[in-house]
Amino acid sequence: MFNLILNFFLIIFVAFGGVCLGLFFKGIDRILSAKMQKRVGPPIFQPFYDLRKLMVKESIIPKNASKRIFEIAPLISLVSSLLILLYVPIAGKSILGGSGDLILIIYLFIFPGLGLVLGSFSSNSPYANIGGQRMIINMLGYEFPLVIVSLVPVWLVHSNGFLNIFSLETIYNNNVWNLVGPLGIVGLSIEAIVVFLVMAGELSQTPFDIETAGSEIAGGALAEYSGRNLAMFYLAEAVKVIAIASLFNALFFSWNIDANFGIQLLIYIFKLFLISFVGLTIIRTTTSRFKISRLTRSYWGYIGLIAIVGFLFIL
Amino acid sequence: MEIIWEPKILLISFILLFVIAYFFYISGEKKYQKGTSQVIAYFSGEEPPEVLKVKNVYWGFFKDFEKFYKFLTTTQKENPNDYTFNFVLGFIVLFFLICLI
Numbered sequence: 001m002f003n004l005i006l007n008f009f010l011i012i013f014v015a016f017g018g019v020c021l022g023l024f025f026k027g028i029d030r031i032l033s034a035k036m037q038k039r040v041g042p043p044i045f046q047p048f049y050d051l052r053k054l055m056v057k058e059s060i061i062p063k064n065a066s067k068r069i070f071e072i073a074p075l076i077s078l079v080s081s082l083l084i085l086l087y088v089p090i091a092g093k094s095i096l097g098g099s100g101d102l103i104l105i106i107y108l109f110i111f112p113g114l115g116l117v118l119g120s121f122s123s124n125s126p127y128a129n130i131g132g133q134r135m136i137i138n139m140l141g142y143e144f145p146l147v148i149v150s151l152v153p154v155w156l157v158h159s160n161g162f163l164n165i166f167s168l169e170t171i172y173n174n175n176v177w178n179l180v181g182p183l184g185i186v187g188l189s190i191e192a193i194v195v196f197l198v199m200a201g202e203l204s205q206t207p208f209d210i211e212t213a214g215s216e217i218a219g220g221a222l223a224e225y226s227g228r229n230l231a232m233f234y235l236a237e238a239v240k241v242i243a244i245a246s247l248f249n250a251l252f253f254s255w256n257i258d259a260n261f262g263i264q265l266l267i268y269i270f271k272l273f274l275i276s277f278v279g280l281t282i283i284r285t286t287t288s289r290f291k292i293s294r295l296t297r298s299y300w301g302y303i304g305l306i307a308i309v310g311f312l313f314i315l
Numbered sequence: 316m317e318i319i320w321e322p323k324i325l326l327i328s329f330i331l332l333f334v335i336a337y338f339f340y341i342s343g344e345k346k347y348q349k350g351t352s353q354v355i356a357y358f359s360g361e362e363p364p365e366v367l368k369v370k371n372v373y374w375g376f377f378k379d380f381e382k383f384y385k386f387l388t389t390t391q392k393e394n395p396n397d398y399t400f401n402f403v404l405g406f407i408v409l410f411f412l413i414c415l416i
């Protein structure tokens with residue numbers, strides 16, 4: 001009973017913490033991106049102000065839109081992003097780690113994108129429709145390299161004789177960089193590059209932001225969203241940064257020191273910041289958008305091939 | 316620690332998070348001006364279609380692999396034997412690949 005109540009409060013705490021940290025990282029990302037472009041940039045708490053503004057604005061539902069789906073899709077996106085946070089290790093410990101593994105997490109990563117697709121198709125808008133189509137292409141693309149990079153740590157813990165190879169805690173507690181030789185380090189470095197590219201795709205950031213392309217399709221999938229509905233997608237995006245950075249932290253960057261949980265939590269947050277800085281800020285600031293007809297080829301061809309080559313080095 | 320997938324825990328957590336998110340959601344402004352031009356979907360000043368049907372969902376995907384699909388369609392002439400041949404061929408290639416690994 002006590003465990004149940006504890007888990008209940010932990011889930012609320014992680015959800016609240018994930019949202020706040022995600023918005024805070026969003027603020028840092030915007031400032032750093034502005035500095036790279038020699039701009040001043042917004043205040044660090046701008047995402048919180050944006051959220052407050054969205055919550056008091058009118059939530060317009062377009063004519064002929066499927067009202068129920070239009071309203072529930074942003075919630076599905078947010079809730080599934082939060083759900084992933086419960087399964088990934090946070091400073092080495094995950095709340096629901098014992099009841100789901102890496103495969104489940106890869107499945108769960110489909111749902112935030114699926115929420116966006118549902119919402120865009122239900123809004124009865126030509127631009128949103130195109131955005132939804134593009135989101136499906138994007139999802140089809142990044143899943144392939146994502147699965148390959150996720151299998152690398154699994155393969156390594158398996159070949160070193162560990163049990164529960166799909167458990168993220170097993171992978172986290174056995175740093176993959178200590179399980180390989182010099183060639184393996186080359187392979188893991190290649191996989192780390194792929195990780196950052198997949199992260200940019202998963203977060204629909206430039207150069208993979210084809211579904212929301214502001215200058216082409218006026219916000220695409222989100223074209224008709226406003227007010228509290230848009231706020232939910234805004235939060236989902238912020239939480240997804242934390243979720244995916246936590247996953248890659250557990251898979252590839254699980255360095256830690258022997259210390260109490262508080263210090264480990266600080267190190268974890270710092271590592272998340274570094275991962276999001278490379279995978280989100282640097283990539284989105286220094287690149288421009290791919291053509292839609294080049295996206296899948298980039299993922300399945302070039303990025304997928306690089307991931308396979310990295311895997312071969314590890315074998 | 317052995318991991319067993321627990322759909323019940325997944326579902327309960329989902330519901331719990333959904334309730335929390337929903338309470339936050341309903342605290343936002345829900346009103347808007349129904350029946351005004353506000354509710355017309357944005358279409359760069361043009362009149363948007365009354366009802367929009369979703370089609371060509373995989374357009375970018377097919378466009379990207381155009382050459383591959385062209386090649387595939389040349390090998391299949393709406394004859395079931397072609398499909399069976401391709402299936403057996405694919406199976407043999409995969410079998411050897413898996414055996415090699």
